[in-house]
Amino acid sequence: MTNILALQDVSMTYYTKTSQTQAIKNLSLEVKKGEFMSILGPSGCGKTTLLSLISGTLKPTEGKITLNGKEIDGTTTEIGYMLQRDHLFEWRTIYKNITLGLEIQHKLTGENLDHCERLIEKYGLKDFVKHYPNQLSGGMRQRVALIRTLALNPDVLLLDEPFSALDFQTRLQVCDDVHAIIKSEGKTAVLVTHDISEAISMSDRIAILTSRPATLKRIHETNLQNVKTPLLRREAPTFAKQFETLWKEVKNDEK
């Protein structure tokens, strides 16, 4: 498989009036086309910063990030970003929320709207298109947020702890949901999390980061591709062992 996304020796330092914070240090990473990669690291290590760099909303102080071989310069529609909370616009109907990106980019063409219709129908949102976000449950809202991102047909999806605002039950179900949708749309995904079981159950490979400044510690292969859903993966024979290994690695680092 070819690399769709590559980070080469990326460093990022924040400057404020009184201090400077190095969030990321010499990080190199490749993401293959179609794979689901998780980035696992303790909170505050620089994971959100990393996604901001990839999405083009921040510029690295050093190093280079390329998407499909082209260096990233500013935001691009080839990358879709899903944030910690769904951030649906309460004053817009579900349909209007889903088509927000197309509206912004003046791309409300028949073809693109057909694509939205297909997503809406396929992922069971048809009955809700005229509803407002406050009429939907947390899990459903998160699904709308994902469809809103997919409506722009990005090559790569970035997900920043998208389940952390949900309660545990909903979270497992939404994990399954999001995983299924991403796989069935054949998207490349980069998921950021500090939750080890989430990382193992969702992804093909896990990049383990050190605490701040984030550097790449190791890449872990889950080898769970043949188990279909995250929920089933949690019951896979190797799951507990993997969890233990990763837990020790992350814990060692927090000290």
Place this chain on the structure above:
Amino acid sequence: MTKNEYLSAEHRQFVKKIKLRKLAVTGTQIGVLCVFMLLWEVLAATNVIDPFLMSCPSRVWATLCDLYYDGQLFHHVWISLYETVLGFLIGTVAGTLIAVLMWWSKWIREVFEPYVVVLNSLPKIALGPLIIVWAGTGQKAIVTMAVLISVIVTIITMLGGFLQTSPEKILLMRTMNANKAQIFLKLVFPSNMTTLASCLKINVGMAWIGSIMGEYLSSKAGLGYLIVYGGQVFKMDLVMTCTIVLCVLAGGMYFLVSLLEKFLVRWQN
């Protein structure tokens, strides 16, 4: 989404209770008003209070009828209403536009913030004589007063709302390649409909303060003019009548703004 016909007996009971309570509150409100009027009337009729100084409901009613048959009532009401509504509209629109400008440019915001703060604490009536010199003694001066009073509050309220827009939602817009104008029009402004509604409500009061104060300072007509005139010639009936008309007008305007608020935040159900 339960509709009425699907309500359980307990639920219906619950809804009934809420409705009854609301009815009771409204009933008591009307009762309080009636008792107050009655007491006022009786105390004046028995000379416990001096009706010449304190007026009384029957005298107010008589004055109101007189004003109406003279054709005076609506003449003065229209003048005050015109000044107030114009001041309200100009103040709100101008204040919002200035707030947009100050949201847009951090530089402008930083430079002008202290001026806005000082102007906000300044009692605008102190500017009265200046306004009369600059804008003349006519309605222009009065509208200017109403605008001055509402514009600063509008700037502060709206800018505060704009600046509180969730930074993550702004980030979301940016990842979708939105430019600044789109961020404002599709996110910052619509997410501040509640702020706008409360601003409009505040401004109803502000505009009335401005126009009546303006009429006190210099006018040939209007409710504020009648009140000052009534005070000078000791016609307390006239003063009281105009004050009550003012209450009704301000209340009506507030009610209209509440209707507008319901429309602005209709997505909240």
